[in-house]
Amino acid sequence: MTTKKYPLELELPWVEKYRPKYLDEVVGNVETINALKRISKDGNLPHLILSGSPGIGKTTTILCLARELFNNDEKLLKEGILELNASDDRGIEIVRNLIKNFSQKKVLLPYNRHKIIILDEADSITSSAQQALRRTMEIYSNSTRFIFSCNQSNKIIEPLQSRCSILRFNKLKDEEILIILKRILKNEGIESFTNDGLSSIIFTSDGDLRQAINNLQSVYYGFKLINSENVFKIVDLPNPLIVNRMIKECLNGEIDKGLTILKELWNKGYSAIDIINVCFKVCKTINSDDNIDNEKQLKILRNIGECQMRVVEGVSSFLQLSSMLVSLCDV
The missing domain is CATH 1.20.272.10 (Zinc Finger, Delta Prime; domain 3)
Structure with missing residues (x-):
């Protein structure tokens, strides 16, 4: 008996399938995105701190910025970016070894471009590791730029804050989330939804686009009909x-x-x-x-x-x- 194979794209969750690849595709926080567009055009990337609630596009925006800075070159994206997220051990040993070694690595980049170290959920980095980053950022500033993504920027020590430009992300507006949800439904060819169902998804997401997309997919696969009643069954919140x-x-x-x-x-x-x-x-x-x-x-x-x-x-x-x-x- 042979099993039917499906393309890999069909197996992706919608939140990954429809993740933006360029800054023009990012929805919301217009002023912040425009500032990053100017950086991608000039190429002079400073150290950055991106702060805001979960699910509003901080990490996605960083990856879009890196893609544009490296001209969508997959080889440069692989060699010129080091990404550490909350699941990695980010104590002082990581700073002394992995981050320092990456900063010293020679990578052939376009003119006026730098290697990028992305520290996701940076507010969970230990205090000793943050202290160790101070000197590393100064020594290798000619070749390497640090981008911190966090929920609360005040949990990053002041010496690091003073070395970075801080960009704050706000929760997405209801109409911005609605545009994305309708775009996904149209691309998936789904017509079995009601306006009150979409409103319920937006209400329960509270500005979190990632949660809204995940709930949309869960309701559709669970009930094949996206209405208010089914949404509150999935999210398990009082109507x-x-x-x-x-x-x-x-x-x-x-x-x-x-x-x-x-x-x-x-x-x-x-x-x-x-x-x-x-x-x-x-x-x-x-x-x-x-x-x-x-x-x-x-x-x-x-x-x-x-x-x-x-x-x-x-x-x-x-x-x-x-x-x-x-x-x-x-x-």
Whole structure:
């Protein structure tokens, strides 16, 4: 019996299959991308720190920049780039051996180009290793450039920050994520989706494009239909429509109805932090159509934020969430 073989591309997850290869293909953070385009055109790459939330394109942007700097030459991309990510051991020995050896290596590059060392998740590098990098960056600055990618730039020591240009990435806007999702669906020839399904994927991703694409693929392969109900089954979060109804019942003074909905969510196994996070997202979208002005909205968000703080500190009980609903009744 022979097994049918498929092309390798079909086996790639969508997040890799549709990963941008050039800076023009990167969506969002327009000002930051334009700054990198100028760097790729001039060729004078400084040491860089790219900071921002996960899944918004930091590592992809670095690889796009390197591809353009090396004129899409696969040999140069292989020889002229050293990439270390969070799965690698990045203690002081790695700095003294691997990074130093790569910095000393001779590579024939185009004029005004440098070897690139990419340190992904740089905020998890040990403090001693960061201290050791200071001297290495200075000694080999004529031939090698360092690019740090991190979630929080303040976890990188100040001596390294002072040697680098810091570029900050923001979360992607909903409309930017929607453009990418529709482009993927069109390329895959998928028509079995609803607008509320795409809206639900964007809502649960919270600006994280990687998570949005992964959820899109999971929902499609799991149910062959991308709608709101199937999305929340996959991501395992409380449905925001139900949470919205619960909050409105409390704002109308119907605390018993609100507590009944909360009890149903609790019995389904949703954790306190999941419920409180969805409450926070839902309340940020409340507008004047719900007869709630800005002052009331701020009071609602403050009450939810106080409850969220207690839940994060460890008091994740049903009683804590009930107390939050009672405080919403007072609003």
